[in-house]
Amino acid sequence: MPVTTKLLPSADARMAVDALNSVLAAELGDAPLADRIAAGPDAGLWSTLSDGGWHLIGADSRSGGADFDLLDLTAVAELCGRWLICLPLMETILVNRWLAGRSAGAVAAGTYCLPADRSGRCLAPYGSWPGIVVVRADRGVAGDAASRPDEPGGATGTEDRFAPSLPMLTLPARETGWTDEAAADATALAAASAVGAAAAAMSKALAYAKQRVQFGKPIGQQQAIAHRLADMYTDLALARSAVCWATNDADGRVRGSAAAARLAQTVVDGAIQVHGGIGFTWEAGIHFYLRHVTVCQTIIRGCAALLK
Amino acid sequence: MLTSFDEKAMDFRHAVRDWLATAIPDEWRSFGGHMQSPEALRMRRDWDRRLYDGGYAGLTWPVEYGGRGLGVVEEAIFYEECALAAAPEGLGRIGRGLAGPIMMAFGSEEQRARYLQPILAGDEIWCEGLSEPEAGSDLASLRTTARPGQDGYRVSGSKIWTSYAHYAQYCLLLARTSDSAPRHHNLGLFIVDMRDPGVSLSPIRQLTGEADFNQTFLDDVPVAAAEVIGDASEGWKMVQYGLRSGGQGPTNALLRYLEVRRQLARARQCATECMSSDLTELEWLQTRAEILRIHILRVIEARASGLPEAGEAGIIKLVWSELEQQVMRFGFDLGCPVHEADWRFAYFRSHSVTIAGGTSEIQRNIISTRALSLPRSW
Numbered sequence: 001m002p003v004t005t006k007l008l009p010s011a012d013a014r015m016a017v018d019a020l021n022s023v024l025a026a027e028l029g030d031a032p033l034a035d036r037i038a039a040g041p042d043a044g045l046w047s048t049l050s051d052g053g054w055h056l057i058g059a060d061s062r063s064g065g066a067d068f069d070l071l072d073l074t075a076v077a078e079l080c081g082r083w084l085i086c087l088p089l090m091e092t093i094l095v096n097r098w099l100a101g102r103s104a105g106a107v108a109a110g111t112y113c114l115p116a117d118r119s120g121r122c123l124a125p126y127g128s129w130p131g132i133v134v135v136r137a138d139r140g141v142a143g144d145a146a147s148r149p150d151e152p153g154g155a156t157g158t159e160d161r162f163a164p165s166l167p168m169l170t171l172p173a174r175e176t177g178w179t180d181e182a183a184a185d186a187t188a189l190a191a192a193s194a195v196g197a198a199a200a201a202m203s204k205a206l207a208y209a210k211q212r213v214q215f216g217k218p219i220g221q222q223q224a225i226a227h228r229l230a231d232m233y234t235d236l237a238l239a240r241s242a243v244c245w246a247t248n249d250a251d252g253r254v255r256g257s258a259a260a261a262r263l264a265q266t267v268v269d270g271a272i273q274v275h276g277g278i279g280f281t282w283e284a285g286i287h288f289y290l291r292h293v294t295v296c297q298t299i300i301r302g303c304a305a306l307l308k
Numbered sequence: 309m310l311t312s313f314d315e316k317a318m319d320f321r322h323a324v325r326d327w328l329a330t331a332i333p334d335e336w337r338s339f340g341g342h343m344q345s346p347e348a349l350r351m352r353r354d355w356d357r358r359l360y361d362g363g364y365a366g367l368t369w370p371v372e373y374g375g376r377g378l379g380v381v382e383e384a385i386f387y388e389e390c391a392l393a394a395a396p397e398g399l400g401r402i403g404r405g406l407a408g409p410i411m412m413a414f415g416s417e418e419q420r421a422r423y424l425q426p427i428l429a430g431d432e433i434w435c436e437g438l439s440e441p442e443a444g445s446d447l448a449s450l451r452t453t454a455r456p457g458q459d460g461y462r463v464s465g466s467k468i469w470t471s472y473a474h475y476a477q478y479c480l481l482l483a484r485t486s487d488s489a490p491r492h493h494n495l496g497l498f499i500v501d502m503r504d505p506g507v508s509l510s511p512i513r514q515l516t517g518e519a520d521f522n523q524t525f526l527d528d529v530p531v532a533a534a535e536v537i538g539d540a541s542e543g544w545k546m547v548q549y550g551l552r553s554g555g556q557g558p559t560n561a562l563l564r565y566l567e568v569r570r571q572l573a574r575a576r577q578c579a580t581e582c583m584s585s586d587l588t589e590l591e592w593l594q595t596r597a598e599i600l601r602i603h604i605l606r607v608i609e610a611r612a613s614g615l616p617e618a619g620e621a622g623i624i625k626l627v628w629s630e631l632e633q634q635v636m637r638f639g640f641d642l643g644c645p646v647h648e649a650d651w652r653f654a655y656f657r658s659h660s661v662t663i664a665g666g667t668s669e670i671q672r673n674i675i676s677t678r679a680l681s682l683p684r685s686w
Contacts, residue, residue, distance in 0.1 A: 005313075007602070007609040206680055221683040226676035233675055234627060237620040238596075241603035248602070255595050256602075 005248050006071050013072035016057065017079050023048060024083045033084065033285035037164045041086050049089060050108060058093040059100035070185055071247040073097075074192035078243075081196025081296075084165040084288055088126035090189055095135035098182060107133045112186060114302035115176045122176065123298065127169025128159050134171070137182030163291035165197075168298065178306045184253045187303035188246040191257035191264075194296035195239045198264035201271035201289040202232050208275055225274060232270040239263035254304045261297045268293055313381050313609070320378075321385045324364070328393040331358050336396050344520070349399070349475065356398035356430025365404065365428045373412055373420065374428050381612045384559045384604075391566045399475055403427035403434035407480045410497070410550040414538035419499070423478070437467040437481035437500065437524060438547065445670050447482075448544060452526065454483040454496055460532040461485075461540075463500060466525045469664070473509050473522040476502050481526075482547055485540050497543035499535040500526070516657050557621055558607045564628045564661075565604060568597050571635050571654065578644035578651075585642055593635055600627055622679050626671040629661040 009017070027045040028036065036042075049055065058073050059065030068076075077090050088109055095110035109132040113124040124134055160168045206229060209220030219225045239260045246256035268290045272279035279286050336351050343352075359365040367383050369375020376382075408427050411419050426432035443450035452465025463483050470479070478499055485496040500507070506529035511519040538546055572594050579585040607621045636658035640651040662668045676682040 005605065007606045008613065008615065206682075209682065218683060220676075220680075221685045223673070223685050226680075226682045226685065227669070227672040229680055229682065230626075230672040230675035233679055234623040237623050238599050238603055238627065240620075241606055242599045244606060245599060245602045252598070252602075255598070259595050259599060 006069065007244060009072045009075040010068070012066060013068055013075050016066060016068075016072075017075045020054060020076065021079055023052065023054075024079070024085065028083060028085070032283070033288055034283045037084070037086060037285070037288060045085070046087050049087070055089065055092040055108065056096050056106055058097035059106065063096070063100035063106060065097070065100060069247075070188055071244060073185075074188055074243050074247060077189040077192035078196035078199065078240075081193035081198075081292065082200045084197060084200070084292060086165045088129050088132060090193060091125050094185055094189060095133075095137075097185065098135060098137050107135065109133065110135050112137065112182075113171055113174065113176050114299065115178065115306060116173050117302065117305075120173060122171045122173055123160075123168040123302065124171050125166055125168055125299065127171060128167065136175075136177035138177035138179050163288070163295040165288060165292045166193075166295040168295060180307060183303040183306040184246075184250075187253055187257040187300050187307070188243060190296040190299040190303070191239075191246055191260040192243045194261040194264040194293045194300075195236070195243055197289040197292040197296075198236055198239065198267040198271075201268045201286055202229075202236055204286065205229065205232070205271035205274040208278075212276075219274075219276075228270055228274060232267045232274075235263045235267050235270075239267070250307075254307050257300045258297075258304065261293060261300050265290070265293050265297070313385075313612075317381050317385060320382050321389060324386050324389045325393070327362055327364070328389060328395055331362055332393060332395050337394070343397075344518075352396050352398050353430065353475075355396040356400045359398060359400075360429045365400070365430065366408075369404075369408065369428070370412065373408075373424050379612050380558065380608050384562055384608050387559050388562055388566070391563050398430060399433045399472055400427060400430050402436050402472060402476075402480065403432065403478075406436055406550045407434045407478070409553050410480070410537060410546050413549060413553075414497075414546050416534070416537075418534060419537065423499070432478060433472055433476045434478050434480060435470050435472040435476035435502070435524075437470060437479045437483075437526075439469050440466060441468050441523070445667055448491055448495070450482060450484060450495070452481070452483040454485050454498060454531065454540075456485075457530075460530060460534075461496070461498065461536070463498060463526050463529045463531055466523060468512070468521070468523045470509075470522045470524045471520060473502065473524050478502060479507075479524070480537075482543050485543075489541055492544045493541050495543035496540035497537040497546050498531045499537065500529060500531055504529045506530075515659065516653060557624055558604050558611070561600070561604050561624045561628045564632060565597060565601050568600075568628070568632050568635050571632075571639060572597060574647070574650075575635065575639040575642065578639065578642050578647055582644040582646045583642055589638060593631070593638060596631055597635075600631060603627070622671075622675055625666060626668055626675070630668060632661050633658045 027042065027048060053064060056064040057066050057076065058068055061067050073093065076093065080090050088111055091111040092107065092109050095112060096106045099106055109129055111124050111126050111132055111134055113122050113134050116122050126132060127134065158170055209225055209229060210218050212219050220229065242256045242260035242263065245252035246260065272286050275284060275286060278284045333351065339348065339351065341348055363376060364386060366373065366375030367378045367386055371377040404427060408424055411423060427434065438447060440450045440452060452463065452467065454461040454463045463481065465483065479502055481498045481500045482495050483498060484494055486494040506527040508525045509522045512521045512523055513519045575590060579587060579590055604624065607624065636655040640655035644651065677684055
């Protein structure tokens with residue numbers, strides 16, 4: 001039994017999250033989510049992040065990283081989920097963590113491929129991103145570069161864009177080369193990303209409840225709404241603790257990640273309800289968070305199959 | 309082992325464990341009777357004294373008042389080890405956790421000199437006089453009055469849910485001192501001698517049939533001016549401070565988690581050995597219990613590190629109480645014929661946890677106004 005359970009991200013990780021948040025706020029600002037997503041991935045932001053070395057942050061310091069452990073990285077993943085950045089940043093951070101110290105070196109854009117699911121699909125988040133490399137966790141080898149549909153001999157699979165913030169490319173069945181540690185990394189980060197999306201949906205619902213007036217007062221002044229929001233806040237806080245559990249022990253990897261995503265989903269459901277009619281319009285954009293959370297669950301289920 | 313912090317904390321844990329191994333009397337270990345029986349009360353009283361002699365009575369109290377000056381981490385470890393070792397629960401909880409901390413912060417030098425040491429030593433038992441029959445969730449509307457008279461006050465009214473009132477020498481009592489001052493600035497905090505002839509008790513029988521609580525009646529009870537704590541119009545502020553600082557929020561939750569975990573283990577036994585029930589719901593309850601454990605530890609760690617994440621402490625009472633209640637309902641609903649009586653009792657008793665110490669509805673009000681800054685609806 002470990003003597004020390006790590007419960008909170010390090011001071012360095014908290015500083016990094018603040019810094020990254022400033023970068024994202026400056027680039028993404030407060031543009032309406034639906035408009036931003038319709039405009040497609042933000043190439044300028046991707047260059048900014050690459051230039052800033054953010055894609056290496058999960059590696060050790062000799063490889064240009066910050067020596068962050070998994071709990072520290074979940075704080076970064078939560079932030080990315082919160083902003084729905086629509087860029088393969090967490091995937092690249094993750095595979096560069098696996099590649100650190102290996103001869104192949106870091107990649108500018110990387111991802112992983114989940115093991116075949118029950119329908120035989122092998123899914124890779126952001127698998128069709130230009131120039132992305134699908135990395136095997138066990139070998140840490142930057143092989144398999146020719147897995148994009150636009151390349152000769154590349155995958156012929158289709159891309160599932162159900163969640164614009166987490167597109168999933170179907171690749172031909174393959175050996176995916178997972179280790180338990182790698183699966184634990186991927187599942188915890190997916191859970192944290194789901195929690196981030198839920199936190200953003202919660203913030204929007206809260207702001208809406210303070211601003212939307214019915215019966216002559218803000219709807220958030222009705223206990224029915226206030227208590228629903230209190231429950232969402234509670235579930236969100238527990239979801240964060242579930243992510244922490246996922247980073248701490250073998251039992252938590254599967255149960256903690258799945259629970260975090262389940263709680264996150266409940267929070268987003270609540271956010272849609274609090275928004276009332278506007279909540280189920282496309283333009284209000286709350287559904288993008290729900291899409292993100294549900295696809296995070298696909299990743300978590302894929303990793304759970306590896307860890308059982 | 310549930311909490312595990314750093315090496316220093318581990319050393320403390322081992323010291324506590326070693327001490328408990330010899331401090332818990334054999335007669336307590338083999339005792340199977342009721343917690344309110346005379347033998348149990350004698351052993352519980354002795355336990356307060358043993359805590360004091362062992363140096364564990366005032367863990368988080370400052371050294372200058374006879375405490376150890378330790379933090380929330382050691383407090384959590386201590387109570388966790390006590391729970392795991394099935395140590396007795398003394399009678400000094402209100403004194404050590406509420407009256408003492410309030411007196412240290414707001415009391416006079418004379419009050420500190422007179423009352424703190426006997427609280428630590430277990431020589432004097434305290435109860436709290438806060439809730440009233442007409443002032444439950446709306447505590448600040450209480451009606452017990454303290455009228456100024458010659459050299460002090462005369463207190464009249466009644467208090468409810470007064471645990472330990474049978475054995476207490478003193479009551480920390482909140483009473484109205486003004487009919488005209490604004491709400492929250494019209495209450496005083498008094499040290500009331502429970503042996504005064506104007507104090508009488510009537511036990512309250514609960515839905516389980518037990519009687520742990522009392523209604524306390526105060527009929528023109530004199531309180532000397534020297535027995536008023538701090539400003540006689542700022543009792544509300546002092547009680548809020550006391551409930552926050554000495555209320556053992558995360559530590560108490562950790563003990564409830566241990567109880568939930570014990571009940572879940574029993575439920576699993578009933579579900580698999582006595583019955584052959586579907587385990588889906590049980591597993592979700594167990595998952596939630598483990599998340600609660602991590603959450604409590606995170607809150608403790610954040611407090612110990614002075615981080616703002618400690619704000620998520622506000623959800624803890626709501627979470628453990630609702631979970632505990634759901635677990636008991638689940639255990640009862642299994643319909644296990646072998647353990648029917650146990651589950652009936654546990655299920656019936658669990659109805660109190662979402663009410664006592666602030667109802668779930670009040671907890672949600674607190675979260676929505678304090679954590680979420682929503683406008684009050686009341």
